[in-house]
Amino acid sequence: MLRLPRTIEWKDGIVRLINQKELPDRLIYIETSDWRRVAKAIKDMEIRGAPAIGVAAGYALALFAYHWRGESLESFKRELFQAAEEVKKTRPTAVNLFWAVERILSKASQVSSIDEARRSIIEEAINIHKEDERANRRIGEIGAELIEDGDTIITVCNAGSLATSYWGTATAPMYVAREQGKNIRVIALETRPYLQGARLTAWELSQAGIDVVIATDNSIGILAMREKISLAIVGADRVTRIGWVANKLGTYPLALVSRVHNIPFYVAAPTSTLDLKSKDPTDFEIEKRDPSEVLYWKGTRIAPEGVNAIYYAFDLTPPQLITGIITEAGIIYPPYEKNIPRTLQRV
Numbered sequence: 001m002l003r004l005p006r007t008i009e010w011k012d013g014i015v016r017l018i019n020q021k022e023l024p025d026r027l028i029y030i031e032t033s034d035w036r037r038v039a040k041a042i043k044d045m046e047i048r049g050a051p052a053i054g055v056a057a058g059y060a061l062a063l064f065a066y067h068w069r070g071e072s073l074e075s076f077k078r079e080l081f082q083a084a085e086e087v088k089k090t091r092p093t094a095v096n097l098f099w100a101v102e103r104i105l106s107k108a109s110q111v112s113s114i115d116e117a118r119r120s121i122i123e124e125a126i127n128i129h130k131e132d133e134r135a136n137r138r139i140g141e142i143g144a145e146l147i148e149d150g151d152t153i154i155t156v157c158n159a160g161s162l163a164t165s166y167w168g169t170a171t172a173p174m175y176v177a178r179e180q181g182k183n184i185r186v187i188a189l190e191t192r193p194y195l196q197g198a199r200l201t202a203w204e205l206s207q208a209g210i211d212v213v214i215a216t217d218n219s220i221g222i223l224a225m226r227e228k229i230s231l232a233i234v235g236a237d238r239v240t241r242i243g244w245v246a247n248k249l250g251t252y253p254l255a256l257v258s259r260v261h262n263i264p265f266y267v268a269a270p271t272s273t274l275d276l277k278s279k280d281p282t283d284f285e286i287e288k289r290d291p292s293e294v295l296y297w298k299g300t301r302i303a304p305e306g307v308n309a310i311y312y313a314f315d316l317t318p319p320q321l322i323t324g325i326i327t328e329a330g331i332i333y334p335p336y337e338k339n340i341p342r343t344l345q346r347v
């Protein structure tokens with residue numbers, strides 16, 4: 001039975017989320033009634049991971065609605081729209097954030113009173129949260145069928161429970177395989193500079209009693225040669241309708257090495273991460289973050305003074321390197337342009 005802390009929770013106008021920048025040293029929470037504080041947590045990566053970002057965005061607007069004190073529905077809707085614009089500016093690549101905001105705004109456009117708006121927005125934010133957890137569990141059950149007892153699985157970044165409402169996407173098949181009694185070993189690439197793999201994936205898998213080892217991002221070549229890796233499972237921040245995958249730095253090199261060494265390379269993502277409005281990787285923004293996040297670690301500069309850094313926070317993997325996309329609706333295999341169901345088109 002998986003017993004991990006909940007990434008984010010809503011209770012009576014308060015949002016409580018794990019501050020992931022403090023893991024693995026400390027499990028501490030941010031509790032707030034202020035929607036702007038949740039937006040800041042997304043921007044500063046105190047909460048991160050495409051599905052978790054979508055849930056947090058929904059709850060940010062639910063906090064706005066819960067605590068708004070005004071008279072006119074018109075001003076409520078105008079100020080809600082302004083808050084939504086601020087939430088959308090926090091990070092550009094995870095499509096879940098934009099889809100969650102649009103779902104909330106769509107609900108708000110259908111109401112005729114402030115009380116109805118408040119109720120409907122909070123209910124929709126909770127629905128987004130519950131749907132994500134259900135989807136991840138299904139991804140786990142479907143993905144676990146790809147895993148055999150004794151397998152070694154490699155993953156990059158944290159597409160774990162911490163990146164979602166619960167279970168994770170890439171980690172969900174690992175947790176379900178473990179539930180089924182399969183003994184697995186997971187190689188978690190550390191994922192510089194934020195270290196989602198070394199700090200977060202290693203933490204949650206070890207908490208769950210799964211054998212996990214950390215490896216440096218630049219060791220994937222020798223790992224593929226020497227470690228008998230059974231399969232690779234990674235997450236995604238956005239999947240276009242022809243199967244281009246935006247995910248954390250290191251995903252593309254891992255896909256290339258996996259192809260050369262005949263290691264099946266799966267992307268695990270809920271259908272809420274499929275962005276059918278985008279076709280090519282030029283159709284959306286790849287986040288570039290502050291170079292100081294590369295140049296410093298916990299306040300210590302690791303590069304010479306005067307030397308700058310380039311920091312793309314994601315990379316892009318072409319569809320031809322992807323064995324299959326594990327979703328809650330089943331595994332989608334290439335050719336993705338034909339096999340990604342149009343019925344999954346998001347608002």
Ligand SMILES: CSC[C@H]1O[C@H](OP(=O)(O)O)[C@H](O)[C@@H]1O
Pocket residue numbers: 048049050051156157158159160163164168169170196234235236237246247248249313
């Ligand atoms: C389950 S998707 C998680 C996805 O999000 C991560 O990015 P970040 O930590 O910058 O939010 C990474 O791309 C993961 O694969």
